[in-house]
Amino acid sequence: xxxxxxxxxxxxxxxVATKRERDPVAAxxxxxxxxxxxxxxxxxxxxxxxxxxxxxxxxxxLVYHYFDSKQGLYLVALESVYAEIREKEQKLTLxxxxxxxxxxxxxxxxxxxxxxxxEFIALxxxxxxxxxxxxxxxxxxxxxxxxxxxxxxxxxxRGVAAGVFRPDFDAINLxxxxxxxxxxxxxxxxxxxxxxxxxxxxxxxxLQRRRxxxxxxxxxxRPDKDVA
Amino acid sequence: xxxxxxxxxxxxxxxVATKRERDPVAAxxxxxxxxxxxxxxxxxxxxxxxxxxxxxxxxxxLVYHYFDSKQGLYLVALESVYAEIREKEQKLTLxxxxxxxxxxxxxxxxxxxxxxxxEFIALxxxxxxxxxxxxxxxxxxxxxxxxxxxxxxxxxxRGVAAGVFRPDFDAINLxxxxxxxxxxxxxxxxxxxxxxxxxxxxxxxxLQRRRxxxxxxxxxxRPDKDVA
Amino acid sequence: xxxxxxxxxxxxxxxVATKRERDPVAAxxxxxxxxxxxxxxxxxxxxxxxxxxxxxxxxxxLVYHYFDSKQGLYLVALESVYAEIREKEQKLTLxxxxxxxxxxxxxxxxxxxxxxxxEFIALxxxxxxxxxxxxxxxxxxxxxxxxxxxxxxxxxxRGVAAGVFRPDFDAINLxxxxxxxxxxxxxxxxxxxxxxxxxxxxxxxxLQRRRxxxxxxxxxxRPDKDVA
Amino acid sequence: xxxxxxxxxxxxxxxVATKRERDPVAAxxxxxxxxxxxxxxxxxxxxxxxxxxxxxxxxxxLVYHYFDSKQGLYLVALESVYAEIREKEQKLTLxxxxxxxxxxxxxxxxxxxxxxxxEFIALxxxxxxxxxxxxxxxxxxxxxxxxxxxxxxxxxxRGVAAGVFRPDFDAINLxxxxxxxxxxxxxxxxxxxxxxxxxxxxxxxxLQRRRxxxxxxxxxxRPDKDVA
DNA sequence: CATGAATGAGCATTCATTCAT
DNA sequence: GATGAATGAATGCTCATTCAT
Numbered sequence: 001x002x003x004x005x006x007x008x009x010x011x012x013x014x015x016v017a018t019k020r021e022r023d024p025v026a027a028x029x030x031x032x033x034x035x036x037x038x039x040x041x042x043x044x045x046x047x048x049x050x051x052x053x054x055x056x057x058x059x060x061x062l063v064y065h066y067f068d069s070k071q072g073l074y075l076v077a078l079e080s081v082y083a084e085i086r087e088k089e090q091k092l093t094l095x096x097x098x099x100x101x102x103x104x105x106x107x108x109x110x111x112x113x114x115x116x117x118x119e120f121i122a123l124x125x126x127x128x129x130x131x132x133x134x135x136x137x138x139x140x141x142x143x144x145x146x147x148x149x150x151x152x153x154x155x156x157x158r159g160v161a162a163g164v165f166r167p168d169f170d171a172i173n174l175x176x177x178x179x180x181x182x183x184x185x186x187x188x189x190x191x192x193x194x195x196x197x198x199x200x201x202x203x204x205x206x207l208q209r210r211r212x213x214x215x216x217x218x219x220x221x222r223p224d225k226d227v228a
Numbered sequence: 229x230x231x232x233x234x235x236x237x238x239x240x241x242x243x244v245a246t247k248r249e250r251d252p253v254a255a256x257x258x259x260x261x262x263x264x265x266x267x268x269x270x271x272x273x274x275x276x277x278x279x280x281x282x283x284x285x286x287x288x289x290l291v292y293h294y295f296d297s298k299q300g301l302y303l304v305a306l307e308s309v310y311a312e313i314r315e316k317e318q319k320l321t322l323x324x325x326x327x328x329x330x331x332x333x334x335x336x337x338x339x340x341x342x343x344x345x346x347e348f349i350a351l352x353x354x355x356x357x358x359x360x361x362x363x364x365x366x367x368x369x370x371x372x373x374x375x376x377x378x379x380x381x382x383x384x385x386r387g388v389a390a391g392v393f394r395p396d397f398d399a400i401n402l403x404x405x406x407x408x409x410x411x412x413x414x415x416x417x418x419x420x421x422x423x424x425x426x427x428x429x430x431x432x433x434x435l436q437r438r439r440x441x442x443x444x445x446x447x448x449x450r451p452d453k454d455v456a
Numbered sequence: 457x458x459x460x461x462x463x464x465x466x467x468x469x470x471x472v473a474t475k476r477e478r479d480p481v482a483a484x485x486x487x488x489x490x491x492x493x494x495x496x497x498x499x500x501x502x503x504x505x506x507x508x509x510x511x512x513x514x515x516x517x518l519v520y521h522y523f524d525s526k527q528g529l530y531l532v533a534l535e536s537v538y539a540e541i542r543e544k545e546q547k548l549t550l551x552x553x554x555x556x557x558x559x560x561x562x563x564x565x566x567x568x569x570x571x572x573x574x575e576f577i578a579l580x581x582x583x584x585x586x587x588x589x590x591x592x593x594x595x596x597x598x599x600x601x602x603x604x605x606x607x608x609x610x611x612x613x614r615g616v617a618a619g620v621f622r623p624d625f626d627a628i629n630l631x632x633x634x635x636x637x638x639x640x641x642x643x644x645x646x647x648x649x650x651x652x653x654x655x656x657x658x659x660x661x662x663l664q665r666r667r668x669x670x671x672x673x674x675x676x677x678r679p680d681k682d683v684a
Numbered sequence: 685x686x687x688x689x690x691x692x693x694x695x696x697x698x699x700v701a702t703k704r705e706r707d708p709v710a711a712x713x714x715x716x717x718x719x720x721x722x723x724x725x726x727x728x729x730x731x732x733x734x735x736x737x738x739x740x741x742x743x744x745x746l747v748y749h750y751f752d753s754k755q756g757l758y759l760v761a762l763e764s765v766y767a768e769i770r771e772k773e774q775k776l777t778l779x780x781x782x783x784x785x786x787x788x789x790x791x792x793x794x795x796x797x798x799x800x801x802x803e804f805i806a807l808x809x810x811x812x813x814x815x816x817x818x819x820x821x822x823x824x825x826x827x828x829x830x831x832x833x834x835x836x837x838x839x840x841x842r843g844v845a846a847g848v849f850r851p852d853f854d855a856i857n858l859x860x861x862x863x864x865x866x867x868x869x870x871x872x873x874x875x876x877x878x879x880x881x882x883x884x885x886x887x888x889x890x891l892q893r894r895r896x897x898x899x900x901x902x903x904x905x906r907p908d909k910d911v912a
Numbered sequence: 913c914a915t916g917a918a919t920g921a922g923c924a925t926t927c928a929t930t931c932a933t
Numbered sequence: 934g935a936t937g938a939a940t941g942a943a944t945g946c947t948c949a950t951t952c953a954t
Binding site: 496497498499500501502578580581582583584585587588591592597598601602605622624625626628629630632633635636637638639640641643644645646647648649650651652654664665668669671672673675676677678681 | 724725726727728729730806808809810811812813815816819820825826829830833850852853854856857858860861863864865866867868869871872873874875876877878879880882892893896897899900901903904905906909
């Protein structure tokens with residue numbers, strides 16, 4: 001990666017002293033990206049600082065320079081995956097859609113995001129095994145409130161008002177249920193495939209699951225009857 | 229746990245107690261129990277053979293004597309937690325209940341089991357991070373077919389026939405959805421608590437979730453309308 | 457090996473109580489044979505008691521029962537290979553041959569024995585690395601005087617008297633030289649093969665070496681001149 | 685040995701001495717020297733990485749840093765002893781001597797080198813027990829062709845041409861014989877001493893053997909007769 | 913900032929040996 | 934005697950982290 005190229009070792013005029021041969025920001029980003037990948041595939045304990053540095057193409061010392069410790073790097077990696085999903089969530093604009101369609105998009109989004117970000121799931125799993133210790137430590141993470149839950153709440157209310165959603169569900173439980181039907185499929189894809197003897201990571205199974213998830217969630221939300 | 233059971237010192241007065249109750253089966257069980265706990269709380273890579281042996285109250289070498297390697301012990305630990313849930317599943321007798329009630333019990337069971345067995349979730353998570361590698365290796369695990377899915381299928385069919393369940397869902401997707409709404413709540417309890425700023429592991433939150441889960445699932449299963 | 461067969465567990469009359477289900481002598485022999493092989497191929501430190509017992513088809517405990525320790529077994533193994541060569545040496549009857557022919561046979565014997573007993577060389581090498589520690593410990597080994605050296609001495613004297621051997625060599629130095637030209641070829645066969653890029657363990661190389669060895673030794677022994 | 689050399693503390697007054705002289709080359713050399721000694725006296729399997737590092741006065745991890753594994757260190761140790769003898773051999777200049785004298789020097793050299801380098805013998809022995817496995821692996825070792833054999837061949841040819849050596853011996857066999865009469869004396873010094881009840885490692889025995897070795901070899905090389 | 917060297921604590925695993933049955 | 938269980942002291946090797954340049 002960030003190779004040693006970058007020419008000009010001793011340029012006659014070192015105008016900008018702050019920016020030397022390497023780009024600190026790029027190095028940092030490379031480390032975080034490598035960390036996310038390594039922590040996701042090996043877990044915190046299984047991940048190796050050496051390999052993260054090597055994968056990022058930087059010296060191991062930089063890890064300690066920038067992040068103090070393996071733990072520190074893990075924290076930033078965690079923040080980075082959270083930041084990314086929050087950013088994606090921001091882009092959802094549902095207020096103009098009618099409740100049913102908006103809800104479908106929310107369900108679809110939570111499915112699609114997980115489908116494309118297995119590292120998010122892996123990091124979450126490790127974080128939960130350690131009782132969310134890092135989450136509690138990070139102030140930044142605390143502040144990254146999810147707009148998703150608010151959109152969901154707004155959409156839910158609109159739908160209830162419009163009579164297309166049943167009023168029994170609170171937003172948090174609904175969120176967990178909607179996320180859960182997608183999350184479990186991805187988080188446990190391998191064990192489920194083994195148990196059912198069916199390749200649930202195949203393209204077909206994925207698309208089929210996506211349809212089911214939306215249908216299942218929407219149906220659960222439907223009001224009891226269209227009482228006359 | 230630490231096999232302190234083992235009643236009956238045989239002779240009422242044993243002047244010099246044998247240093248250790250020589251009981252291979254107990255030692256093995258103690259190791260497995262300790263392994264389940266350690267692997268669940270630290271993950272495979274984070275778990276320490278030393279600590280497992282210490283927790284089991286046996287010599288570390290016995291791990292290798294009985295299980296060949298840390299990996300071997302992990303495999304048996306995994307099998308043991310699977311065996312336990314399969315055993316519990318066997319005890320469910322739903323054929324005499326009417327479909328709706330049977331389905332409620334299935335949903336409740338999948339919630340209650342996870343509530344009481346956080347180590348099951350933790351081991352599953354680690355296993356999925358490694359792409360179910362151990363699951364694939366173990367023949368015993370392959371043979372531990374879940375009766376749950378069959379019960380679910382039978383119940384689903386009965387309910388569809390009786391007109392109380394919609395016919396659109398296949399059993400596998402339904403299973404994943406039902407399991408998912410419970411699983412995600414427990415597997416991600418800590419991160420969810422942090423995000424929502426709400427103690428989701430509190431007794432009240434648990435009971436409330438349980439009610440929601442059943443209601444959500446049952447509702448999703450309801451047929452489209454009671455068309456006249 | 458020494459299988460569990462051996463029938464008749466509870467014969468009505470256990471006349472000979474000393475000989476039970478197994479044959480202690482056979483077990484001991486099997487252990488020694490296995491030990492010779494294992495120690496020869498792995499060295500003392502590299503040899504594994506477990507594997508020796510397994511190869512002998514007996515329980516590991518027997519090693520300690522019969523030989524006290526790994527070291528004890530090694531000692532007996534060493535004695536056994538010495539005993540074997542001494543026994544073979546005993547069978548040489550050279551007094552009736554004329555000195556030259558007798559000497560040729562001595563040289564040939566020392567070559568042939570080594571050719572057929574690589575384990576002897578291997579054990580000697582390990583023993584010498586540890587400064588012959590075991591040799592010094594064993595009284596039995598001390599007593600196993602080699603008849604070879606005496607035969608050599610007698611033959612040498614006869615030849616000198618007959619004018620066919622030069623008188624300058626003492627028997628011990630001669631013995632070492634004769635043994636050395638064969639021993640080095642076998643003991644260092646692999647490194648020599650590597651250095652010379654030639655398979656010195658091939659049948660042809662062996663026969664050629666045998667001829668050379670005899671010729672070289674006999675020639676060295678020839679008196680200075682047939683001075684008139 | 686323990687790299688205490690390293691003169692020059694540069695600045696005359698260094699208030700706080702650096703904890704350890706940071707000198708990779710010295711550390712490496714110290715490790716190799718310690719490895720040669722340890723492997724020679726204990727064999728590969730008996731040698732302890734801990735003790736090698738301790739003897740070299742460096743951290744154990746450096747073994748793995750520089751040599752990857754115990755095996756890797758062993759290989760380098762082996763290469764180092766080979767390199768040393770090759771270097772010594774290079775210094776022999778025999779072309780100007782007459783064949784007989786040159787041959788005497790060759791024989792004497794092969795005796796003297798072994799006399800002074802018991803570790804060479806010990807490492808060779810272990811290497812041969814493992815069928816020269818390491819020798820085959822090392823490219824560097826393959827390339828360290830011995831000039832000795834070529835000198836021997838040249839000297840032999842010159843002597844044959846001059847009529848002072850018999851023409852029957854090929855250089856390889858001759859090399860093995862010459863090396864063998866010295867090697868065996870040293871390699872098996874302890875067992876020979878035990879068998880003969882004579883301290884063959886004593887100064888006197890050594891000198892006497894040296895004389896014998898030269899005489900024996902030269903005599904073996906003499907042509908059949910000074911035929912008139 | 914960058915780099916290789918160095919450290920120390922720890923980790924899975926091995927092994928000769930002993931114990932209990 | 935025979936067997937599996939058990940032990941404790943290692944043993945080769947790893948890893949996060951720090952140092953020196």
